[in-house]
Amino acid sequence: MIQIKNLSYQFAKGKTIAFPDFVLEKGGHMLILGKSGVGKTTLLHLLALILKPNTGSLFINSDEINKLSERTLAKFRAKNIGTVYQKPHFVAALSVYENIQLASYLSDNQLNIKYLNDLADSLGLTNLLNKKVSRLSLGEQQRVSIARALINNPAIILADEPTSNLDDENCRNVVELLQKQSNKIGACLIIVTHDQRLKSVFENQITLLSS
Amino acid sequence: MNILKISYKNLSTKGLTNGLSTLLMALGVGIISLILTVSKQLDEQFTNNIKGIDMVVGAKGSPLQLILSSIYQIDAPTGNINYAEAKSITKNPFIKQAIPVSVGDSYAGYRIVGSDSTYILHYKALLESGLLFKKPLECVVGNSVAKKLKLKIGDQLQTSHGLDSEGEKHEKSTYLITGILSYNNSVIDQLIITPLESVWNVHEHDGNQSNVLDLLEEEDHPEKKAEATNQKEITALLVKFRNPMGLMTIPRNINTNTNMQAALPAIEINRLFALLGVGVDTLKWMAFLIILVSGISVFVSLFNSLKERKYEMALMLSLGASRIQLFILLLLEGLFIGIIGYFLGILISRLGLFWMSKASEQNFHHQFDLLNLSLDDLFIFLACVFISFIAAALPSIGIYKINISETLSDQ
Numbered sequence: 001m002i003q004i005k006n007l008s009y010q011f012a013k014g015k016t017i018a019f020p021d022f023v024l025e026k027g028g029h030m031l032i033l034g035k036s037g038v039g040k041t042t043l044l045h046l047l048a049l050i051l052k053p054n055t056g057s058l059f060i061n062s063d064e065i066n067k068l069s070e071r072t073l074a075k076f077r078a079k080n081i082g083t084v085y086q087k088p089h090f091v092a093a094l095s096v097y098e099n100i101q102l103a104s105y106l107s108d109n110q111l112n113i114k115y116l117n118d119l120a121d122s123l124g125l126t127n128l129l130n131k132k133v134s135r136l137s138l139g140e141q142q143r144v145s146i147a148r149a150l151i152n153n154p155a156i157i158l159a160d161e162p163t164s165n166l167d168d169e170n171c172r173n174v175v176e177l178l179q180k181q182s183n184k185i186g187a188c189l190i191i192v193t194h195d196q197r198l199k200s201v202f203e204n205q206i207t208l209l210s211s
Numbered sequence: 212m213n214i215l216k217i218s219y220k221n222l223s224t225k226g227l228t229n230g231l232s233t234l235l236m237a238l239g240v241g242i243i244s245l246i247l248t249v250s251k252q253l254d255e256q257f258t259n260n261i262k263g264i265d266m267v268v269g270a271k272g273s274p275l276q277l278i279l280s281s282i283y284q285i286d287a288p289t290g291n292i293n294y295a296e297a298k299s300i301t302k303n304p305f306i307k308q309a310i311p312v313s314v315g316d317s318y319a320g321y322r323i324v325g326s327d328s329t330y331i332l333h334y335k336a337l338l339e340s341g342l343l344f345k346k347p348l349e350c351v352v353g354n355s356v357a358k359k360l361k362l363k364i365g366d367q368l369q370t371s372h373g374l375d376s377e378g379e380k381h382e383k384s385t386y387l388i389t390g391i392l393s394y395n396n397s398v399i400d401q402l403i404i405t406p407l408e409s410v411w412n413v414h415e416h417d418g419n420q421s422n423v424l425d426l427l428e429e430e431d432h433p434e435k436k437a438e439a440t441n442q443k444e445i446t447a448l449l450v451k452f453r454n455p456m457g458l459m460t461i462p463r464n465i466n467t468n469t470n471m472q473a474a475l476p477a478i479e480i481n482r483l484f485a486l487l488g489v490g491v492d493t494l495k496w497m498a499f500l501i502i503l504v505s506g507i508s509v510f511v512s513l514f515n516s517l518k519e520r521k522y523e524m525a526l527m528l529s530l531g532a533s534r535i536q537l538f539i540l541l542l543l544e545g546l547f548i549g550i551i552g553y554f555l556g557i558l559i560s561r562l563g564l565f566w567m568s569k570a571s572e573q574n575f576h577h578q579f580d581l582l583n584l585s586l587d588d589l590f591i592f593l594a595c596v597f598i599s600f601i602a603a604a605l606p607s608i609g610i611y612k613i614n615i616s617e618t619l620s621d622q
Contacts, residue, residue: 041620050529050615071533078531085619089526091217093224098212105212106531148530 001026002047002156002188006056009042016054019043022206026155029179029189031198034208040192041086043208044160047190049077061155078107082149082187084178086160088141090133096144097129103148111151119147123177138165142174150181156188157181163195175201214536218543225516229544232508233552236599239502240556240591245563246494247587254484257283260398261476263333266462268297269447274474275483281312281447282476284322284398287374288314291444292471294407300448300465305457308333310449313410318370321356323386323403325410325445331392333449334399340364341390347412350405351390364388368403370413384413411443505552506598509545514606517541524610525618537610545603546596553595557588 001024008018017039024030034040045051046058049065058065060080068076082103090099097116104111120126123143128136133144142162149157159178163171175191175198182189191198199205222229260282269277270290279286294311301309310333313325324330328343331351341364344350352362362368368386386405394400450473452458462473517524524537 042616045616045620048529050619074528074531074533077529083529085526087619089522089619091221091523091527092520093220094217098220101212102217102527103530106527106536108531111212 001059001061002190003059004047004056005059007043007046007053007058008055009039009046009051010054017042019046019056019208020206024188024190024204027183027186027188029182029202029204030191031202031205032190032192032208033199033205034192034194035210036194038208038210040194040208041160044083044158044190044192047156048081048083048158049073075108078103079109079152080155082152082154082157084142084145084149084157084159084162086164088133088138088145090141090144092132092134094133095130096125096133096136099133099144100148100151103151107152109152115153116147116151119150119181122181123147139170142166143177146174146177146181150185153185154187156190159189159191159193161193161195162191163193163198168197171195171197214540215543218540218547221516221520221540222544222547225512228512229548232505232512232548233555235501235505235508236549236552236595237555237559239498239500239505240553240595241559241563242498242501243495243591244557244560244588245567246491246498247591248560248564248585249567250487250491251585251587256397257480257484259396261480263451264449264476265452265458266450267447267474267476268292268300268450268465268471269474271470271472274472275479277447277472277474278476278479280314281449282398284314284324284402288446289472291446292448294443294445296469297445297448297471300461300469301450303457303461305453305461306450307453308451311407311445312447312449313407313445315374315446316370316372316410316413317374318368318386318403319360321353321360321401321403322374323350323370323405323410325405325407327406330449331399331404334395334397336392336395336397336399338390339393341388344389344404344406347406347408348384348386349389350386350403350409351392352388353392353400353402353404354394355400356403357391362388362391364391384409407445502594502598505548506602509548509599509602510605513541513545513603514609516544517606517609521613521618522621524613525615528613528615529619534610538607541607541610542600542603545599545607549595549599552599553592556591556595557584 003021003023004019005021006018007021008016010016019039022030032040032043042051046053053066065073065076091102094102097120100116100119101111104116117126120129123146125140125143125147128140128144133141136144142165146159146162149159157178162174162178166174178189178191179201191202261278264282267277267281269281269288270292272289276286277289280288291313297309297311300306308329310329311326312330314322316323331343338351339354341351350368356362366388368388370384370386386403386409392399392404450461452461458475462475465471465473527537528534
């Protein structure tokens with residue numbers, strides 16, 4: 001379960017963004033829409049626990065997250081939150097397989113090799129596992145970052161514009177994948193996007209407006 | 212998957228840049244280690260060989276040359292001295308032992324030293340097989356010579372005049388090998404030892420044949436022949452004093468009152484090393500500079516790589532890595548270069564030593580010990596680790612300044 005209350009974030013330049021309160025039950029899916037510049041990525045980073053809000057509180061599984069120390073926060077994030085970032089970032093020196101494995105290693109989880117192979121299979125990555133990430137197409141890279149977000153069986157899956165670079169068919173595939181995988185592990189799924197194609201797919205939506 | 216593996220992968224992805232840093236490190240280490248090993252082993256060998264020899268008496272000339280030729284057998288002798296005259300010195304009560312040596316002939320480039328059994332006893336050399344020589348034209352062979360030339364007891368050696376293998380052959384005199392010495396780690400390994408009388412015999416014989424003037428003179432003056440036996444010559448006398456008082460008086464006495472000279476090995480060798488020392492020090496500093504430049508190169512390459520890999524670092528932080536973990540990751544990359552560079556450098560130094568050993572064995576019959584790791588090498592290792600640690604730690608501090616959110620959303 002995720003809940004935010006009176007959450008706001010102030011940028012270094014002084015601009016403050018306030019976010020609408022919401023509650024998402026365990027296993028629920030939600031779409032957060034908004035034009036660029038309204039703070040979609042900021043909200044995602046707040047939810048991903050890599051930014052600290054200035055006011056308000058954030059609850060995950062009824063723990064108030066703002067009260068955790070930075071180190072506990074990092075481990076909590078690693079174990080409970082899988083994030084697909086807008087721009088696929090990878091460790092360039094490592095292969096696809098190793099990049100996925102890395103998420104498991106850094107979260108102190110024991111790597112489940114069978115699960116990794118199943119994930120790769122369902123994402124169509126099986127033949128790419130030994131390649132360097134830089135040799136993959138953008139769509140393939142996107143799928144690798146989805147696999148990486150899922151490897152730790154997180155309670156929450158966050159995706160930042162996962163479909164913006166994809167054509168209609170791949171867009172549908174990726175969304176289906178995210179839905180299917182999050183259903184499989186009973187995780188919350190929150191997608192932040194300006195992609196109007198997704199509007200019809202999700203019932204639960206909030207729209208961020210510019211202040 | 213672990214931090215070590217990730218840093219190794221990072222290093223190998225940028226093989227060229229890191230290879231250059233490693234090579235620089237290896238070069239510095241190689242040069243320093245080579246210099247230290249060579250100067251140490253030379254020093255050891257040099258002091259080993261003069262152990263127990265306090266003074267050398269020989270013909271006038273350069274004292275260093277006298278020492279080098281009569282103890283180390285690497286330079287040409289200064290000339291000959293009269294055996295009887297040299298022997299008269301040894302009556303001095305301060306003198307404990309005096310070993311005569313006579314050089315001038317060689318076999319296949321290895322020197323033949325005419326002396327007596329005290330020479331072999333002095334170096335505490337033992338017979339590996341066979342017996343000591345008993346009469347002229349018998350000889351015992353040093354271990355390295357025997358090995359190199361595959362000599363065995365009973366072999367006949369046809370020696371040549373002069374100290375290189377191209378000298379004129381003494382056609383009618385052959386030496387018989389009666390014994391082979393065991394390895395002694397001193398100059399004696401590279402020598403063929405024979406009684407003094409053999410050298411005299413060979414040369415009297417030679418002289419009669421080759422020098423017509425001498426021959427004529429001898430026929431005219433038969434008394435000269437008798438005199439010739441008193442005119443026996445040696446190259447040098449290796450002297451050990453009974454107590455330090457000898458050192459105070461005897462050398463000066465010889466140098467002023469006779470036409471021979473007395474040289475003190477300890478002083479001459481110190482002088483030689485003082486001369487070499489300047490060059491050695493310069494090279495040491497140069498090698499140290501190379502290591503330092505390698506450190507700077509590690510610094511620059513890690514600094515740049517951290518800039519390029521800021522996203523990676525932010526990503527790993529978001530995936531749960533701690534900053535200290537990433538700091539260690541980058542540190543390891545630097546240390547890898549330092550440690551690999553070190554071992555590569557030691558390899559270079561040993562290859563260099565091997566090559567030098569080959570060359571010096573050919574020219575001076577002197578070998579270096581290749582598998583000798585000394586305390587100096589440990590110090591070089593610590594220096595490498597320290598320099599690469601500092602070079603890696605300075606840019607790696609940047610890890611603590613990364614803002615995850617900003618870096619990841621930076622387009």
